[in-house]
Amino acid sequence: MTWTGVFPAVTTKMDASGTIDFEATQASLDRLIGNGVSGVIVLPMLGENAALTQAERDAVVRAAKEVVAGRVPLLSGLAELSTDNAIAAARNYQKLGAEGLMVFPSLAYRTDRRETAAWYKAVAGASDLPVMIYNNPLAYKVDVDVETLKMLEDVPGIVAVKEETGDIRRVTDLFNAFGDRFDIFCGVDDLILESLALGVVGWVSGMTNAWPAECVKLFETAKRGDFASALPLYRLLTPAFHLDTDVKLVQYIKLAEHLVYGAPEHVRLPRLPVVGEERARAEAIISDTIASLKKRS
Structure with missing residues (x-):
């Protein structure tokens, strides 16, 4: 399977009590597909994966499968603590109808290169689903770097890398090391133009939820x-794209969705909605972006 294009990391919509709003989640997926995205990824960290129960994650995938209805590839995030749980999750998401996995490193332990490779080999071998490696060492303290990927080059189920080191030089290093063996996706909104100039084929995006x-x-x-x-x-959107790299990206992107098209902005504890000066700053950036886009149209 070859993936290319814009694959938004989809937010999981909530009501004020923190209960999943499946109707709003499905509506957002339909809106994304209607606006031309090439694939969708549910249960990313932006989708508050770690704050959901397994029953809720299963329900999100089922709801997504229903509304996506084969129009674009449906990927699920996979974020687990142990290898056994990750293997079980991969098999489970395949049964639920996911068509690919975006796999995080173990959330329980900072694995070294050998352990990281073993983790991804185990997950890739657990199901028939193609795997995108989620590489965000800034957040998860594990870097699936060139040397680690060399240990995974012969694993056919691993097809793509979401590159989110923040170091634009890594894109060229990956192509120099592996050619077109892996589909390289930009995983940082405010590096997409630079990444495309260097040859990436896809974009796992947060702010696409607001402006698909x-x-x-x-x-x-x-x-x-x-x-x-x-x-x-790109210059117009970049101030909003910077919000995608903040620790509160979930709150900010949901706020952007709320201001752009009225989606609920509620989040699941322990996250709290942004307030005060923090909210005012984010609202100003988002509102300026909305106004500037209107002037362009």
Whole structure:
């Protein structure tokens, strides 16, 4: 399987009590697909995966499968503590209808290279689903670097890497080491134009939840090499894209969805909604982006 294009990491909508709002979650998925995304990823960390019970995760995948209805690839995030649980989760998500997995390193332990490779080999061998490696060493303190990927190069089930080191040089290092063996996705909203210039084939995006049509246009324009046309839109969106790299990205992206199209912004504890000056700052960035996009249309 070859993945390419914009794959939003989809937020899980909640009501004020923190209960999953499945109707709003399905509506957001339908909106994303209607605006041209190439795939969707439910249960990412942006989807508050770690704060959900397994029964809730299962229900999210089922609800997503129902509304996606084969229109685009449906991936599920997989974030577990132990290898046994990760293996069981991979098999479970396949049974529920997911068509791929975005797999985090173990959340329980900072694995070394050998242990990291063993983790991904075990998950990739547990099901028939293709695997995207989620590489975010800033958040999870495990770097699936070139040397680690060399130990995974011969694992056919591992097909893609979400590159989120924040070091743009890593993209070229991956291509130099592996050619087109792995589909390389940009995992940082505010590095997408730079990443496309270096050859990435996809984008796992947070702020696409708020502005799917604009993000798809940005991606497609830059992907065909028209950077002169893409650059003004990228500059316009970048202040909002910076919110995707903040520790409170869940709150900020849900706030953006709320302000753009009225989606619920509620989050699951231990997260709390942003308030005061913090909220005012985020609202100002999002509102300025909304206004600037209106002027372009």
